[in-house]
Amino acid sequence: MTLNKASTETKNLFSINRAADLLERDRATLVRALRRVPPDGYSKQGQPRWYMPTIVGALAVKSQGRREAGKYRDRFSVGRSGALDGLRIMFERQITAIAAATSPDERRATAVALAPLIERYQRTFLDIARSRGIVDEDVLGARADLILEEMVGEVAEAIGCDGDPGFFAGMVRAMSAEAD
Numbered sequence: 001m002t003l004n005k006a007s008t009e010t011k012n013l014f015s016i017n018r019a020a021d022l023l024e025r026d027r028a029t030l031v032r033a034l035r036r037v038p039p040d041g042y043s044k045q046g047q048p049r050w051y052m053p054t055i056v057g058a059l060a061v062k063s064q065g066r067r068e069a070g071k072y073r074d075r076f077s078v079g080r081s082g083a084l085d086g087l088r089i090m091f092e093r094q095i096t097a098i099a100a101a102t103s104p105d106e107r108r109a110t111a112v113a114l115a116p117l118i119e120r121y122q123r124t125f126l127d128i129a130r131s132r133g134i135v136d137e138d139v140l141g142a143r144a145d146l147i148l149e150e151m152v153g154e155v156a157e158a159i160g161c162d163g164d165p166g167f168f169a170g171m172v173r174a175m176s177a178e179a180d
Helices: 005-012 016-023 026-036 052-062 063-068 081-101 104-132 136-160 167-180
Strands: 048-049
Touching: 016 052, 026 052, 026 063, 048 052, 052 081, 081 104, 081 136, 104 136, 104 167, 136 167
Parallel strands: none
Antiparallel strands: none
């Protein structure tokens, strides 16, 4: 018997219950870890499903990091934008990919490749906030800097190099290249 591609892909996707059983983890732990991780697919009944590397990557993010994610992003309700939502989903997927990478060099390369997306998120945030006239420019600039710092901090935590000046310099260079 041969399986078609759709059926094979569905078998590679895991529900929270199935993943909790396989990983011998508490279901509630997986629910918390995957709360902000977009599903990789859905069952025929419409239930969310994830690939195992996505689940493992989400579990690798420290609970404090999950709690603080988005802390600065939704002040002024700018975060309720389709453009920012799409960028945020791409960012979260890359964070998951970084956490799932097997070597430090691979994690660092994936992180630096994420820098232009962070710069684009900040630029989009500023454009939307300016168009809505929410606050003064200096307050808006300070908020955008906090968002940038938080996102780069999440990346640094995912690769395990908090406080490494070489890493941060590489991220700034990659962001500057995108801005030019």
